[in-house]
Amino acid sequence: MTLLSKLRVGIVGAGIMGRGHAEVLAAHPHAEITAVASRTREHAEELAGRVGAAVHLDYQELLASGTVDAVSITTPDHLHADVMVAAAEAGVHILVEKPFTTTVADADRALAAIRRAGVVAMCLFNxxxxxxxxxxxxxxxxxxxxxxxxxxxxxxxxxxxxxxxxxxxxxxxxxxxxxxxxxxxxxxxxxxxxxxxxxxxxxxxxxxxxxxxxxxxxxxxxxxxxxxxxxxxxxxxxxxxxxxxxxxxxxxxxxxxxxxxxxxxxxxxxxxxxxxxxxLQRVVHGIPAGAYRDAIEHFVHCARTGTEPLITVESSRHxxxxxxxxxxxxxxxxxxxxxxxx
Known part of the structure; x- marks a missing residue:
C-alpha cells in the first residue's frame, strides 16, 4: 500500500469523545481533520470551526464527499455498526470508540465488511x-x-x-x-x-x-x-x-x-x-499526551502504512x-x- 503523506480524517460524532479525538488528530503532523458530521448540527459546526473542517449533515454525506481517507467514529455505543459498515464499503479506514458494537450480530457484519474491503480498522481500547x-x-x-x-x-x-x-x-x-x-x-x-x-x-x-x-x-x-x-x-x-x-x-x-x-x-x-x-489524557506544554494520544497515533500510522493494528477487529468482536x-x-x-x- 502506498504511504499516505497525510491522513485525511472525518470525525463522526462531535460530543466529548469526538472533541478528544479532534484534539489529538489536529496536533498530529501526518493527519488532517477534513470533515465533521454529528446528529447535533450545532456541535458539528463548533468542532469543525475549531479545526477548519467541513460540516456534513450525516455520515453518509461525509463518506460520499470524497474528502476522507479515514473516519473516527465517536457516536454513542449503540450507533457504531452502521457507520463502520458504510465506511468499509466506501474504502475508508476506521477508528471506532469502544465498545466495538453492542450486539454480536452488529460486530459480525462490521467485521465482515472490514475484512472484505481490506481497510485498516481499530477499536480504541487505549x-x-x-x-x-x-x-x-x-x-x-x-x-x-x-x-x-x-x-x-x-x-x-x-x-x-x-x-x-x-x-x-x-x-x-x-x-x-x-x-x-x-x-x-x-x-x-x-x-x-x-x-x-x-x-x-x-x-x-x-x-x-x-x-x-x-x-x-x-x-x-x-x-x-x-x-x-x-x-x-x-x-x-x-x-x-x-x-x-x-x-x-x-x-x-x-x-x-x-x-x-x-x-x-x-x-x-x-x-x-x-x-x-x-x-490517559493530559496536555504537556500545550501538546496532547498520554495513552489516549498514543493509541490514536498508532492508528494513524497503521492507516498510512496499511499495517495491522495492535488491536484487531477480531479481538474487539470477542x-x-x-x-x-x-x-x-x-x-x-x-x-x-x-x-x-x-
Whole structure:
C-alpha cells in the first residue's frame, strides 16, 4: 500500500469523545481533520470551526464527499455498526470508540465488511498504551500460566446522569468493563468461553435513567483461568477521581497489581481533594499526551502504512461477544457460552 503523506480524517460524532479525538488528530503532523458530521448540527459546526473542517449533515454525506481517507467514529455505543459498515464499503479506514458494537450480530457484519474491503480498522481500547499496563504485558511470562484476574472500573454518578445523555441505551459494563475485558484477555493471551453475570438496578432508575447501577461478570477462559469484571457508576461525586480503576492478575508463579486511582499527582483546594487524571489524557506544554494520544497515533500510522493494528477487529468482536453473553446471563440468571466466530 502506498504511504499516505497525510491522513485525511472525518470525525463522526462531535460530543466529548469526538472533541478528544479532534484534539489529538489536529496536533498530529501526518493527519488532517477534513470533515465533521454529528446528529447535533450545532456541535458539528463548533468542532469543525475549531479545526477548519467541513460540516456534513450525516455520515453518509461525509463518506460520499470524497474528502476522507479515514473516519473516527465517536457516536454513542449503540450507533457504531452502521457507520463502520458504510465506511468499509466506501474504502475508508476506521477508528471506532469502544465498545466495538453492542450486539454480536452488529460486530459480525462490521467485521465482515472490514475484512472484505481490506481497510485498516481499530477499536480504541487505549488502555493497552497505559505504560504500567504495557509493562505488565511484557512481564506476564514471569507470572507463569494465568490463574485468576480481577478488574474493576467504577465511575461517579456524574457520568450516567450528566456527562452522557444516552446512559439508558447502554450499561456500565458496556461503557466501562469493555476496556477491562480487552485488557485482561490481552494479558492472559486467551479468550473467554463462558460467563455468569449479575446486574443491580435501583438508584439510577429512581432518578429516571433506566440502566443498571452496577454489574459483575464472572468469566471462564479457555485454558481454565477465571476473572471477575466489576463495573458501577453510582459512586458519589465527592469521590476524588471520576474513575476508580484497578486490575490484578495472579499467575502460577507471581502476581501483578495495577492501581490507577492515584496517577502521580494530588491536588488540594478549598473545593476538595483530588487526584487529577494524567495517564490517559493530559496536555504537556500545550501538546496532547498520554495513552489516549498514543493509541490514536498508532492508528494513524497503521492507516498510512496499511499495517495491522495492535488491536484487531477480531479481538474487539470477542469483547462484544463476552459482554453480550454477560447481559444475557444477567437477564436469565444462568451461565452463558460466549459466541464464537463462524
Amino acid at each position: 488502555h493497552r498504551w497505559v505504560p504500567a499496563y504495557a509493562q505488565a504485558k511484557d512481564q506476564m511470562p514471569l507470572l507463569g500460566e494465568a490463574v485468576v484476574g480481577y478488574a474493576r472500573k467504577n465511575d461517579t454518578i456524574h457520568v450516567p446522569t450528566e456527562m452522557i445523555g444516552w446512559a439508558d441505551r447502554t450499561t456500565c459494563a458496556w461503557f466501562l468493563s469493555s476496556h477491562d475485558i480487552d485488557l485482561v484477555t490481552w494479558l492472559f493471551d486467551d479468550e473467554v468461553v463462558e460467563v455468569f453475570a449479575t446486574a443491580r438496578h435501583g438508584k439510577l432508575r429512581a432518578m429516571g435513567v433506566d440502566t443498571p447501577d452496577a454489574m459483575q461478570i464472572q468469566a471462564r477462559f479457555s485454558r481454565g483461568a477465571t476473572a471477575t469484571f466489576e463495573s458501577a457508576w453510582i459512586y458519589p461525586n465527592t469521590f476524588p477521581t471520576m474513575v476508580d480503576s484497578y486490575v490484578t492478575v495472579v499467575g502460577e508463579d507471581g502476581v501483578v497489581q495495577l492501581d490507577r486511582q492515584r496517577e502521580n499527582i494530588q491536588l488540594a483546594t478549598d473545593k476538595g481533594y483530588t487526584y487529577p487524571r494524567n495517564m 469483547v462484544t461477544a463476552v459482554l453480550a453473553a454477560a447481559h444475557e446471563s444477567a437477564r436469565t440468571g444462568l451461565p452463558v457460552k460466549v459466541a464464537g466466530r463462524d
